[in-house]
Amino acid sequence: MILNFPFITMVLVTIIGLCIILFRKNLLKVIMGISLIESAMNLFIVALDFKEGGIAPIFTLAPLEPGVEPAAAASAMVLPVPQALCLTSIVIAVATGALMLSFAMLIYRKYGTLDISKISRLNG
Amino acid sequence: MTFAQFIYYNSPALIIAIPLLAAFLTLVFGRISSMLRNIWVVLSLVATAIVGLIIAYRVSIEGIIIYTFGVGSPGMAIPVDSGGIPVRILFEIDAMSSFMIITLSIATLAAIIYSIASDAKSTGRDNFYALFLLLTLGGYGIICTGDIFNFFVFFEISSLASAGLIAYRIEKGFAVEAALKYAVISTIAGIMVLIGVAVLYGEYDALNIAMLAQSIHWTFLDKFALVLLLSALLMKCGAVPMHFWTPDSYSLAPGSITAILVVASQVSLYGAFRVIFTLYGVVINAFTFGWIIIILGVLSMVVGVTMAIPQKDVKRLMAYHAISQTGYMLLGVGVGFALLGDKALLDSIGYMAMEGGIFHIINHAMYKGLLFLTAGAIFYRIGTRNLNKMGGLGHNMKYTMIFFVIGALAIAGIPPFNGFASKLMIYESVFLFNPFLAVIAMVVSILTLASFVKVFHSIFMGPKLPEYAHVKEAPPMMLIGMGLLAAGVILFGLFPQQVVDLIVSPAAHALVNQQAYISAVMGGA
Numbered sequence: 001m002i003l004n005f006p007f008i009t010m011v012l013v014t015i016i017g018l019c020i021i022l023f024r025k026n027l028l029k030v031i032m033g034i035s036l037i038e039s040a041m042n043l044f045i046v047a048l049d050f051k052e053g054g055i056a057p058i059f060t061l062a063p064l065e066p067g068v069e070p071a072a073a074a075s076a077m078v079l080p081v082p083q084a085l086c087l088t089s090i091v092i093a094v095a096t097g098a099l100m101l102s103f104a105m106l107i108y109r110k111y112g113t114l115d116i117s118k119i120s121r122l123n124g
Numbered sequence: 125m126t127f128a129q130f131i132y133y134n135s136p137a138l139i140i141a142i143p144l145l146a147a148f149l150t151l152v153f154g155r156i157s158s159m160l161r162n163i164w165v166v167l168s169l170v171a172t173a174i175v176g177l178i179i180a181y182r183v184s185i186e187g188i189i190i191y192t193f194g195v196g197s198p199g200m201a202i203p204v205d206s207g208g209i210p211v212r213i214l215f216e217i218d219a220m221s222s223f224m225i226i227t228l229s230i231a232t233l234a235a236i237i238y239s240i241a242s243d244a245k246s247t248g249r250d251n252f253y254a255l256f257l258l259l260t261l262g263g264y265g266i267i268c269t270g271d272i273f274n275f276f277v278f279f280e281i282s283s284l285a286s287a288g289l290i291a292y293r294i295e296k297g298f299a300v301e302a303a304l305k306y307a308v309i310s311t312i313a314g315i316m317v318l319i320g321v322a323v324l325y326g327e328y329d330a331l332n333i334a335m336l337a338q339s340i341h342w343t344f345l346d347k348f349a350l351v352l353l354l355s356a357l358l359m360k361c362g363a364v365p366m367h368f369w370t371p372d373s374y375s376l377a378p379g380s381i382t383a384i385l386v387v388a389s390q391v392s393l394y395g396a397f398r399v400i401f402t403l404y405g406v407v408i409n410a411f412t413f414g415w416i417i418i419i420l421g422v423l424s425m426v427v428g429v430t431m432a433i434p435q436k437d438v439k440r441l442m443a444y445h446a447i448s449q450t451g452y453m454l455l456g457v458g459v460g461f462a463l464l465g466d467k468a469l470l471d472s473i474g475y476m477a478m479e480g481g482i483f484h485i486i487n488h489a490m491y492k493g494l495l496f497l498t499a500g501a502i503f504y505r506i507g508t509r510n511l512n513k514m515g516g517l518g519h520n521m522k523y524t525m526i527f528f529v530i531g532a533l534a535i536a537g538i539p540p541f542n543g544f545a546s547k548l549m550i551y552e553s554v555f556l557f558n559p560f561l562a563v564i565a566m567v568v569s570i571l572t573l574a575s576f577v578k579v580f581h582s583i584f585m586g587p588k589l590p591e592y593a594h595v596k597e598a599p600p601m602m603l604i605g606m607g608l609l610a611a612g613v614i615l616f617g618l619f620p621q622q623v624v625d626l627i628v629s630p631a632a633h634a635l636v637n638q639q640a641y642i643s644a645v646m647g648g649a
Contacts, residue, residue, distance in 0.1 A: 085273055089318055096280070107301060122305075
């Protein structure tokens with residue numbers, strides 16, 4: 001991998017997301033920040049199993065030509081587990097995103113604003 | 125294979141399958157009639173609790189149960205052709221898990237019976253009960269799973285369901301605000317858990333907790349993953365300094381849900397214990413980490429109780445007490461963890477401290493659940509949670525008052541209620557470890573008692589107020605729910621030794637015995 005580029009990107013995107021969560025006043029932007037971090041996380045998981053010139057881990061795609069050892073054919077495939085993890089985490093991210101957006105919608109209806117400093121009425 | 129045998133051998137799968145199926149069928153039955161749906165929800169939770177008891181029984185006679193999904197013989201964790209790697213998702217249930225299953229079962233049963241009456245006038249109850257069942261499912265999943273990614277999935281299921289339930293009564297937007305805070309916190313906690321899981325996977329190519337525990341060896345990345353996992357789980361269990369979401373969500377959720385949220389927080393605490401004891405165990409510098417947990421526990425106790433005293437909202441006050449009580453569990457188990465490397469001290473003090481901390485989990489689930497249910501009953505009848513507007517309710521709500529007194533005395537650690545039993549174990553063992561910590565724990569108990577005396581006085585004592593002249597006792601179903609927990613509080617307070625011997629002590633030993641957890645999956649001794 002070129003200079004661990006995906007990992008550096010992941011860290012950068014996470015930091016941008018965190019900055020948005022901490023410093024932006026608009027609730028929708030905070031939710032966007034969270035989903036940025038989630039994307040960074042998915043990138044991280046996929047980058048874990050990156051392999052130069054790897055093929056999809058499907059049984060029929062294995063290059064079982066004469067002369068290729070089965071073990072070598074298996075090692076040409078990328079690992080399937082991180083992709084499964086990534087899919088699951090995308091689904092969960094969609095669910096949490098939808099939930100938070102619907103909360104934001106309800107809050108806008110009830111409070112008439114999405115400014116965080118104005119909607120935090122619960123304290124003490 | 126007969127039906128009974130089928131249930132017996134597949135109990136770890138059924139404890140997830142029953143609430144999951146029931147949650148979606150609830151929506152179907154709700155279309156037909158609300159009576160049918162109520163019966164369905166109660167029956168499915170009773171069935172889940174029975175399966176939970178079967179699991180607890182199996183654990184007590186068979187030891188650790190392994191249930192591998194997708195194979196003919198679920199006991200076989202490692203397929204013959206996989207080269208010694210547990211490739212499948214599996215459930216691994218030891219005595220600690222079965223202890224948590226019992227805790228969750230008691231709380232869900234009481235809360236569901238209560239909520240049939242308390243939420244009878246609300247709209248959207250089909251979705252309410254569906255989410256209720258999903259929350260239960262998430263809790264059972266976290267408790268049972270032996271796979272760390274699966275743990276994350278159940279963690280998110282329970283977070284999503286709880287957030288939906290907290291917002292259930294919109295309350296002019298306040299409940300939605302609380303739910304949004306909870307959702308943001310739990311999403312961030314979920315991200316942290318997942319990054320921790322991904323780091324561990326990238327390092328060891330495994331997601332199975334037992335296999336990870338076998339190969340973990342305290343590199344920089346392991347420390348990084350530990351910090352992420354532990355801080356996320358402690359955030360979700362409401363320990364100081366990440367406690368700020370607790371009072372909001374506990375106070376604005378419906379009473380029955382708050383009782384479950386308390387246990388859902390304990391389940392996160394269970395996750396934290398699982399991570400430090402089972403996943404990492406002896407590779408951590410146990411003494412330092414034990415002290416970190418002890419300090420977090422002491423901070424939670426002190427901050428929780430001092431924040432509780434000035435509160436005007438009765439459920440908010442109880443929520444701060446919940447933070448403070450979480451501190452006792454962290455203190456007890458933290459002392460046990462600090463002594464993990466020292467066999468002699470562990471035997472003499474450590475196990476007792478851990479048993480106290482773990483026993484406090486189930487006691488707290490019962491008396492705090494009871495207190496939240498009584499607060500919910502008061503809110504149900506008079507429509508306010510403000511202590512300054514209450515008074516003289518003891519004339520009309522006698523049973524609620526009795527249940528409140530039972531809960532309040534239990535949380536303050538007064539015999540013969542269950543809080544006394546677990547707190548005494550914590551005091552005795554922590555005093556031998558470090559007398560100063562035990563003194564703090566006792567002072568916090570006294571402050572708790574003071575705070576609840578005040579609450580009791582302002583809610584129930586005094587002359588009848590004219591605006592509450594026609595207030596009636598809470599409906600019978602709500603009283604049954606509260607009575608169930610109150611009976612547990614008294615029973616566990618009268619026979620603490622039997623309870624400790626039966627479920628608590630095996631749980632503490634199961635947590636410490638990391639090798640048994642590993643070898644149940646990986647084989648070998």
